[in-house]
Amino acid sequence: MFVLLDWWSTFTTIFLSIFCEAFPFLALGSALAAAVHLFVPEKAIAKILGKKGIGRYLAASLAGLIFPICECAIVPLGGSLMRKKVPPSVVVSFMAAAPVVNPLVALSTLTAFKGEVSVVVVRMGLAFVVAALAGIFLHSIGIDRDSPMRPEQLAEQRPVQRPEQRSEHANARTHSHINSRTHSHTHTHAQTHAPTNSNRKSLGLFLSITAEELFSAGRFLAIGAAVAAIFQIIVPRSVLESVAPNPFAGTATMMSGAFLSALCSEADAFVAASFKNLLPVGALMGFMVYGPMLDIKNTLLLMATFKKNFVIAVIISITVITFCTVVGFSLV
């Protein structure tokens, strides 16, 4: 009985700590997604993305350097980008890379490994390669052919600000019922109905879209945090050490550990560093490259937003590519 109580309080503590740590960032991600949805026109994104080809995957994998967004915040934002007609495979590259290849994570990794720059470089480099390859691979198997958004996500698709409207009536951006496609029509429509309180309305719209996004994603964060807490209680961390020297088993174990313990990408380097002298660098890289890309909480977040087949394709490709890349690295 006492042991059970002990487990229960450890469980609630770990559960609440993951939830509290991640929730503000999920809220930030939802707000960013709503902002992109309302205020960033498709054309602007298309322009930034540039031409087709491998270049955009490389760019997407480096975008985290400019937008340092962690793995919880990135899923709502990714969904929002796809609604803006960004090819899903490019978004996958972005979602996989940004939580690792970003300055904040570089800094925390450097701190955790007490200034060993090589660890930082290898971590960033491997994550960049994995993210770009995953995007290119998913494109080549035709993932971009149909929309990966879940049907209800499509049904709930919200009013969109058309680029024409935005450029001409920067302040009148609320009209959900303006659905006209033609420039001239938009123009007259927006003029005749330009509301006096448009700024307030658009703030309200922004907030309600954020709320909707956060409400649908937040439950998955709660479930993910619970699963991670159970895993942390049941499996002693020393299990991860016991497989040490074998690059295949070591990498696989550390990747599973990273997936299930759902640490945030700024913190996982410190946990990895605690294994430093016990595990080969390759296994540590498996932990630090894979964990931020996929873990139990953001997998559930992905399922909230995207169709099952798409999520499965993403998980399999990122997992296999990470494993091969990391094992390849440790054998070299």
Next chain:
Amino acid sequence: MQLMNPEDLERPVRAGTFLLLSALFAFLLTSNRIDLLIIHGHSWTIAAAAAFLAILGLNELWGFFTGRRRAQDAATCSHSHSHPHHSHHPQPCDCLSNRIAPKRVKRLCVNALIFMAPVLLGFSTTPAVFDASAALHRGLKMNLLSVAPRHPVGSLVELSGFVVRWEELPPNEMAVTRFVVSCCVADAVPVGITVRHPEAAAYPTNSWVHVKGTVQQESRPTLEQGGSEPHFFIQAYLITAIEKPEQPYLCHDH
């Protein structure tokens, strides 16, 4: 207009959920319980989230009492029917509600219930502080000294922590341990140092002690199998029992 349209429920349910979560975060902050969950340097994110959730919740309430389903539902209807022109009618269309109402209401309820888990647990439980058994479970590393600035062999050190023991440990030794947290306690890493003192056994496992002693080094097997780190320990000359500090965790400063 029927009262039980799912659209009528969604905004107030979201409002209630967000206001409760906001209250939870405010409660965790004001009761200082948050410091036992995430590092102090991240408290501001909780404060910001509490404020933001309150704004979101109030906006949903406001929308419920005034505009009703202005934003989302006009879009829902226009998109699902892909009408090129949607008339400017003020009353919300009920085109979808009948068809998908039960599914939507169910999802809404399940969502709200899941959110109640952190709310209820957060209000009702005091966060546990990880102890000796957690330290062993999480793989105790005997490198507490390397967390602090380097101490050469023979130098005087002073540190505090809680007592951890395991079977093979001789009676005149104990591991004085701290958890180091980098973001939230889920990533806590236990680090300890062996302390040797003739009366070490007098300090029970999990009790907090303050130790003064000199750094020594010897060659002996470490806790981990095949551990190759040089094994340091502290030859203590003074051990004092102390209260558990208010902040039992050490933090990495990024």
